[in-house]
Amino acid sequence: MKKFIYKHGGNIFDYSKRLNVLPEEIIDSSASLVPFSTPKFLLKALKKELKDKNFRYYPEKNFQELRKTIGDFHGIDPENIMPGNGASELITWIGYEASQSGINCLTPPCFSDYERSLNCWNANYIFDELPKNWSSKNPQTFPLLPNADVLWITNPHNPTGQLWSQDSLKRLLLTYKLIICDEAFLSITPEGEKESLISLVKDFDNLIVIRSLTKLFSIAGLRLGYIISNPKLINKLILKRDPWPLNAFAIQAGITLLGNKKEYTVWTKKIHKWVNTEKSWMSSKISTINQLLVLDSSTNFFLVKSKQSMIPNIKYLANKGILIRGCSSFRSLSDKWVRISIQKHSQNKKIVSAIQNSFK
Numbered sequence: 001m002k003k004f005i006y007k008h009g010g011n012i013f014d015y016s017k018r019l020n021v022l023p024e025e026i027i028d029s030s031a032s033l034v035p036f037s038t039p040k041f042l043l044k045a046l047k048k049e050l051k052d053k054n055f056r057y058y059p060e061k062n063f064q065e066l067r068k069t070i071g072d073f074h075g076i077d078p079e080n081i082m083p084g085n086g087a088s089e090l091i092t093w094i095g096y097e098a099s100q101s102g103i104n105c106l107t108p109p110c111f112s113d114y115e116r117s118l119n120c121w122n123a124n125y126i127f128d129e130l131p132k133n134w135s136s137k138n139p140q141t142f143p144l145l146p147n148a149d150v151l152w153i154t155n156p157h158n159p160t161g162q163l164w165s166q167d168s169l170k171r172l173l174l175t176y177k178l179i180i181c182d183e184a185f186l187s188i189t190p191e192g193e194k195e196s197l198i199s200l201v202k203d204f205d206n207l208i209v210i211r212s213l214t215k216l217f218s219i220a221g222l223r224l225g226y227i228i229s230n231p232k233l234i235n236k237l238i239l240k241r242d243p244w245p246l247n248a249f250a251i252q253a254g255i256t257l258l259g260n261k262k263e264y265t266v267w268t269k270k271i272h273k274w275v276n277t278e279k280s281w282m283s284s285k286i287s288t289i290n291q292l293l294v295l296d297s298s299t300n301f302f303l304v305k306s307k308q309s310m311i312p313n314i315k316y317l318a319n320k321g322i323l324i325r326g327c328s329s330f331r332s333l334s335d336k337w338v339r340i341s342i343q344k345h346s347q348n349k350k351i352v353s354a355i356q357n358s359f360k
């Protein structure tokens with residue numbers, strides 16, 4: 001079996017040092033973040049935070065204001081919410097609960113952090129691979145019914161970009177002891193929110209939904225995510241973790257982004273339009289390259305399969321300051337696969353042209 005390799009995209013600072021260029025000169029298509037400048041309303045709030053110097057004090061106990069803002073945004077009680085230092089920190093704590101709940105199942109190819117977390121707690125886990133061909137229609141039915149107690153789902157799935165239907169996931173809640181549904185990319189995905197499981201948390205105690213603000217607002221460096229689950233589980237995890245896992249700026253960012261529904265809606269509409277337009281432009285261009293097959297995706301990244309190893313192409317692009325995500329570290333994929341996330345149109349043109357040249 002493939003060894004566990006812990007690898008992420010988004011190594012922009014490493015490459016800027018290696019190539020001796022500024023980070024903003026790198027086109028990073030290896031991490032799937034929106035490529036636009038930080039929204040003005042967020043910058044304003046962060047500047048105010050700096051001016052007011054509230055960061056001199058410990059953050060509010062239990063993040064009451066942030067939890068209330070998130071609760072109001074989703075129409076759920078603050079008791080159901082635990083904010084965290086990015087979804088990744090929360091995945092670590094969920095792994096603790098999952099390790100106590102029986103046999104876990106991961107569905108490769110999938111985000112490597114789940115396995116990292118399960119290893120932290122010596123959890124029992126198995127794999128059930130997702131089929132490598134899928135419908136171009138989204139949402140689609142979740143295709144697996146693994147023999148396990150705990151099922152980890154990503155919606156939309158990373159790295160395939162498949163969007164699972166809420167109906168098909170709801171059925172799984174009747175079968176498994178615990179369902180963990182990572183919705184880190186759902187808000188960025190056009191028509192994605194309709195498939196969210198958040199509204200089911202009040203009816204199902206065996207559900208944990210993971211959300212992240214990293215991708216939609218490109219705030220990977222601020223670190224901000226949250227989970228939504230039953231209050232008993234939330235309180236159990238709160239008692240285990242650090243007393244102040246979020247810093248003052250991340251808290252302010254969360255209150256600002258989710259507390260301004262009008263600004264949030266304007267931003268999200270712009271992002272969905274960009275995803276639809278650029279994804280179809282880019283995939284149609286890359287599809288014209290003989291060696292490559294572009295796979296359908298619902299969101300801002302997609303998989304590409306080559307007839308041969310993509311390692312030379314990845315290196316060629318990296319030397320030109322363009323990063324794409326090689327997939328050899330994903331279980332069930334190989335060096336013939338890459339994941340590409342869409343950027344601004346001018347950058348997408350450069351990526352496409354560099355990929356074309358890398359085959360010459």
Ligand SMILES: Cc1ncc(COP(=O)(O)O)c(C=O)c1O
Pocket residue numbers: 085086087088089111154158182184185211212213214220223224225
């Ligand atoms: C599916 C998935 N979940 C969670 C995360 C982590 O998000 P965060 O930046 O909030 O820790 C990522 C990051 O790439 C991801 O791909």
